[in-house]
Amino acid sequence: MRPWKFSLLMVAAGAGVFALALAIRSDYLFFAGYVVLQFIVLATAWNILGGYCGYVNFGTAAFFAIGTYTTVALHKIGANSGRYLSGTLGELLQPLFPLSVPALVILSGAVAGVIGLGMGYLTLRLRGVFFAIATLAMAVVLQTLVINWEFVGGSRGAYIIREESLPMVGFKLGYVQYLFAIMLLLAAVALSVARLIERSRLGYGFATIRDDEMAAEAAGVPTLRLKLIATAISGALMGMAGAPYPYYIGYVEPAGTFGLQYAVNSIAMPMIGGTTSWAGPLIGAILLGSMQQIATVTISSAVNLLLVGVLLVVFVVIAPNGIMGLIFDWQHARRKP
Amino acid sequence: MTAPLLEVRGLAKRFGGFVALEGIDLDVTPGERLGLIGPNGSGKSTLVNCVCGTLHNETGTVRFAGEVLDGLPAHRRTHMGLARSFQLPRPFTSLTVADNLRVPLLYTVRRRSLLISSPAELDERCLDLLRQVGLDGKARRRPSDLTQVEMRKLELARAMAAEPKLLIADEAMAGLSHSEIEDIIALLMRLNAQGITIIMIEHIMRAVMRFSQRLAVLVSGRKVADGRPEDVVNNPDVVRAYLGQ
Structure with a gap:
């Protein structure tokens, strides 16, 4: 399937999900679905x-x-434009504020992408476990910075007051529904990007980096450049996922935003789904994400990470290559006589 | 005499206190077939690694086709036309055998010219290369399904795929049977006839003697002999290095 066809299919699937969710008429569904999509x-x-x-x-x-x-x-800045946007540059920018959520998503993606590129440049000379430790350290450094950044509330956190609904043509769209739709679109974009990479020259290059960097270089693959591209894309998409969050939750503070669940879940979901294809993280996120949402309302939100841990152990033992790995093995076994 | 394709001057490499290479001078002229021999641990692979950019030499310079290579990353050297096979095969394990060859085609050959543009042409090129080393039957297998010998052939094919000016075959024949060695020699001869300069690093003397126009011998990180194969194997220093005194 051509990349643009796949993207269209993804957007169509997203529209289908949105229509279905609207038909069910449950605000909770949007609320929980947002987290799964994120x-x-x-x-x-x-x-x-x-x-x-x-x-x-x-x-x-x-x-x-x-x-x-x-x-x-x-x-x-947008809410206090008179105060922060002064001077000639400020007056030029003033008409752009307050920014809409899609604009914020794009800007956040750009900021996170640039920081990803910078972090990549500093850390990508490290391999294996050392790289993992460096990323962990980066998270701690950034959290400390945010805690001490008074402008965004520091450790007290910040409240964001959103509107209740958005006036659309003919009807009013609830804000949670609006954010859900944005996240749906983002998910479609992320999956299209992942699949595009997989089928392109870039995908082959990435695979050689995973397998053997020395041999990759010998084959002419510019490994450092490719790794920087990967961190920038990956960082940008993560930043985009975080951009609508303040509007969704209403109150953000560093401990919650830098929470363990993001790091653990975003590793566990591809591991469970399978890491070598775009479908793996999708399957893993839907499976694990919905299980967590169900556990939150039926048992307690505290079991979320326990659930992740147990599933990870189970999958590492029975399906180290995730669900997609199981499917590939099964297809492979069927093809052979 | 024409200008050398590869020119190594005063190259030295240390690992901590261990001197792996010292004062290496080596010239390779275009179209030449050079055999590089030496006992285990004499620095042959280290020399290849320094020439190809996998390791960086502390002193000395390496010139290739008139350009100084020092400090260039390995992939840039591959783009310039310097390809090597690894002594221990390092296939891309998650890609199929054919896709292993697709990588240098995509990243090196296509960079130079856009001659190979359609996916079908790429497929055909991969298959053609596999046919040359006798692996065409396993194009869709993964490297883990290959035997050690087949992996060496894949290693060689991947280096060939980059369409190099200079091909360095690091022990491409270890563990191969007589007839397979003949096949590989014939293949390398064919490549050489097409104008590719070849450095062969090998322990199998029969193959080296048949293949090489010139032999260079490394012993304990120094070059002790360089010349016509018949002269080199009778050189007293070389005999002493191999057989002891």
Whole structure:
């Protein structure tokens, strides 16, 4: 299937999901669905660096938070435009504020992508476990920075007051529904990007980095450049996933935004789904994400990480290559007589 | 005499206190077939790694086709036309055998010219290369399904796929049977006849003697002999290095 056809299919599937959710008329569905979709984006983004290139990133929460805090900062500027946007440049920018959520998503993606590129440049000379430790350290550094950044509320956190609904042509769209739709679109974008990479020259290059960097260089693959491309794309998508979050949750503070669940889930979901194809993170995120949402309302939100842990152990033992790995093995076995 | 294709001057490499290579001078003229021999641990592979950019030499310079290579990353050297096979095969394990060859085609050959543009042509090129080393039957298998010998052939095919000016075959024949060695020699001869300069690193003397126009001998990180194969094997230093005193 051609990439643009796949993208159209993804958008169509997203529209279908949205229509179905509207038909069910449950606000909770949008509320829970948003989180699942957010994890589809995060898991897919993680997989571009972690699955395709084999570089395990423990800093998902940091990139997510970059998106979130870009939104917080820009929202604050927009809400107090008279105070912060002074001077000639400020007056030029003033008509653009307050920024809409899609604009914030794009800006957050750009910020996170640039930071991803910079972090990549500093850390990608490290391999294996050392790279993983460096990403973890980066998350801690960024969290400390945000805690001490008074403008976005520091450790007290920041409230974002959103409108209740958006006036559309003929009807009013609830804000949660609106954010859900944005996340759906983002998920479609992330999956299209992942699949495009997989089928392109870039995908072959990423696979050689995962397999053997020395041999990749000998074959003419510019490994450092490719890894930087991967961190930038991966970081940008994670930042985009974080951008609408302040509007969704209403109150953000560093401990929650840099929470363990983002790093752990975005690793566990591709692992469970399978890391070598775009479908793996999608399956993993839907499976794990919905299980967590169900567990939150039926048992307690505290079991979420326990659930992840148990599933990870189970999959590492019975299907180390994830669900997609199981499917490939099964197809392979069937093809052979 | 024509200008050398590869020119190594005063190359040295240390690993901590261990001197792996010291004061290596080596010239390879275009179209030449050079055999590089030496006992285990004499620095042959280290020399290849320094020439190809896998390792970086501390002193000395390497010139290729008139350009200084020092400090260039390995992939740039491959783009310039310097390809090597690894002594221990390093296939891309998650790609199929054919896709292993697709990587240098995509990243090196296509960079130079856009001659290979359609996916069908790429497929055909991969298959053609596999046919040359006798692996066409396993194009869709993964490297883990290959035997050690087949992996060496794949390693060689991947280096060939980059369409190099200079091909360095690092022990491409270890473990191969007589007839397979003949096949590989014939293949390398054919490549050489097409104008590709070849450095062969090998322990199998029969193959080296048949193949090489010139032999260079490394012993303990120094070049002790360089010349016509018949002269080199009778050189007292070389005999002493191999057989002891």
